[in-house]
Amino acid sequence: MDDQTSVILSRYPRGHRDCLIPILQDIQQEYGYLSESSVTEISRYLGLPSSKIFGLATFYNQFRFEPRGRFHIRICHGTSCHVSSASEIIKELGKKLRIAPGEISRDGMFSLELVACMGACHLAPLMQVNDNYHTKLDSGSINDIIDSYIEGED
Amino acid sequence: MIVQIEVNNKIIKARKGETIMSALSSAGIMIPSICSMKDFTPTGACRMCVVEVEGRQGLVPSCSQPVSEWMNIKTHSPRVVKSRKTIVELLLSNHPDDCLYCERNGNCELQILAEELNVRERRIMGKKNKYKLDHSSPSIVRDPAKCILCGRCVRVCEEKLSVFAIDFVNRGNRTLIGTAFNKDLNFSSCINCGQCIMVCPTGALFEKDSLPEIEDALNNPEKTVIVQYAPSVGVSLAEEFGIRQGKDISGLINAALRKIGFDRIFDTAFAADIAVVEMANELLSLKGNKDRRPLISGSCPAWVKFAEQWYPDLLPAMSSCKSPQQILGAILKSRYPGVSGIDAATVYSVAVAPCTAKKFEAQREEMTKKGLSDIDAVITTRELAKLIKLYGIDMNQIEPEAADEPYGIRSSAGKLFGASGGMAEGIIRSLPYAAGAKEPSRIKYQELRGGRGRKEAEIRIGKTTYRFAVINGMSDAVNLIEEIQAGKCEYDFIEIMACAGGCVNGGGQPIGTGDNAVRTRVKALYGIDEKETIRCAHKNPEIKELYDNYLGSPMSEKCKSLLHTSYSERKVLL
Secondary structure, three states: OOHHHHHHHHOOOOOOHHHHHHHHHHHHHHHOOOOHHHHHHHHHHHOOOHHHHHHHHHHOOOOOOOOOOOEEEEEEOOHHHHHOOHHHHHHHHHHHHOOOOOOEOOOOOEEEEEEOOOOOHHHOOOEEEOOEEEOOOOOOOHHHHHHHHHHHHO | OEEEEEEOOEEEEEEOOOEHHHHHHHOOOOOOOOOOOOOOOOOOOOOOOEEEEOOOOOOEEOOOOEOOOOOEEEOOOHHHHHHHHHHHHHHHHOOOOOHHHOOOOOOOHHHHHHHHOOOOOOOOOOOOOOOOOEOOOOOEEEOHHHOOOOOHHHHHHHHHOOOOOEEEEOOHHHOEEEEHHHOOHHHOOOOOOOHHHHHOOOOOEEEOOOHHHHHHHHHOOOOEEEEEEOOOOOOOHHHHHOOOOOOOOHHHHHHHHHHHOOOEEEEHHHHHHHHHHHHHHHHHHHOOOHHHOOEEOOOOHHHHHHHHHHOHHHHHHEOOEOOHHHHHHHHHHHHHHHHHOOOHHHEEEEEEEOOOHHHHHHOOHHHEEOOEEOOOEEEEHHHHHHHHHHOOOOOOOOOOOOOOOOOOOOOHHHHHHHOOOHHHHHHHHHHHHHOOOOOOOOOOOHHHOOOOOEEEEEEEEOOEEEEEEEEEOHHHHHHHHHHHHOOOOOOOEEEEEOOOOOHHHOOOOOOOOHHHHHHHHHHHHHHHHHHOOOOOHHHOHHHHHHHHHHHOOOOOHHHHHHHEOOOOOOOOOO
16 A cells, blocks of 8 residues: 555544545545545545445545646636636637546646636636636637646746 | 325325335335335435325425325326426436337336326437447446436445445436446446346346357357256246246247257256265365365355455355356366267357356356367346247247257256255255265255245254355345354355345346246246156266266366366456
């Protein structure tokens, strides 16, 4: 077992299935996603079948099952962003990155996540790339923003 | 206590505490339902069974609401009927429109509901479900597009089988039934028992079709196509042809198979007799060996996979004897070509089983010798019915015929393998003989019969007592395994069958015939046993011949290489 996973699990009592959600949150915090191996570990620790854990985790939007890219993009699709045509931005991002929300690009550079609201409605529509915020977006600006990250890495 | 309730302006009696649905059904009023299942706690999820109860604002699900004194119920008021109809219309709104090509056409609960509620136009248009078909399992095909999310498969898998292979995945209108990480079924902990197929109301779950390859073999003049059918098939197939439930139609099956063009027809019960002799001797040889106690049967392929996944530490205790289907398969490709003068490579061996896990078993690597697999194709009872219909055979008009010799001869002990407890009863009958006695001490073991989860019997041979246990269904097995692991198990032999009731209730049996059908099948098997003259496996003359002239003694090296196997831990996503 991965050391970090066992450290996280050891904070919770063995076999207590009511601890499942906090454990999943901690694991995701640590690794950025829930991997097959970590779900198997949790399953063994709590005595809970992995199909049940997967079923529960997919019920919530907060859990992801693919690793994050080096640049994790969170794009807001809350009410304010939606009325400021966030859908267009999301479409544009999908076209540029060739991934759908919840996925990661093949080179592992970008991953995309839809979030409900980031609490900055006066700056809508907005997205967060790692710790940077890009606000008052329009579909024309997406290309340049993404390119700046690609160039920054080169 | 009896209470009175008013239903549709008529007063009926009901037992206090029973659900409205059960009271109504005793009064002859049918309430449609999708999610409710007998012997399961109600969930009230599908809302098909709603009724109007005076004084209650919303409609009440009758499957979960207990009756109370002077409840005033309307079961078919316009409001109720409209609500039910809307549910069906909504279920159909995203359902594929390919009824004609559907596995369950004519035997689909959704189709029947739509008909009963007179849904005759598409009022609600939805986007059609589009999912890929999961063909990965050798036994079960999943078509999520046809799933109506009733959850019955999830509950059977969880509560009856303790397998937990599938669950509800995602949320809201994106919900579907899936395995962990949405993997294909063959990566999951599915044990292929097929009980999910038995409860699926639509065509979302069905067995993998093996008929085309069998037709190819039948049409190939170079192939000698040999078929064997399992003990419980003979007492189950009648239902598919409107013949009396539970009637033993083995004779008719022989005739039909011959008309279809199978070159030889044998009875799997013959090989069950061999399995009895082998296991009885294996049991005797292990007495006193503390490490390999108890001996656990390995004839149920669903149970074998269950053990390989969760309890690999139990595998050394598993009987090495193959299942009857595989034993006969092995003999058909080793001994039979020698006596009949056909080339083993041209033999195409088909097995008819009441089970979907048998399809999985037949393609296991262990079941192949020198590049020839023991069994080439397995079809379920349902597929056999299809095959008979395909070849236009009228089961009501043909005359019964006998199976072929030599492997069509069986004792009734072999036939009992079809019911839970039958294998143990067969072994217990033959055990004294294997230990050197001439006659069995007793024939009938009533304590090993019936529907209880765990059944026990014991037999004394000389100074030693052998304790037998029969586990009837997977959920009861889990309790017993815990006892074994804690060192508290006192049994010498344990028979485990994944499906409650045994193979008569297998996942390949006719769908929708219910508990009563299963009971009549069991009754038929024991009825055959009562009338039979050869009731002990070791008295089967053809078995004697086979041991004398080919296999040698039971558990000989030849037997071990042909009829025995071993199992190892299986890594799946648990």
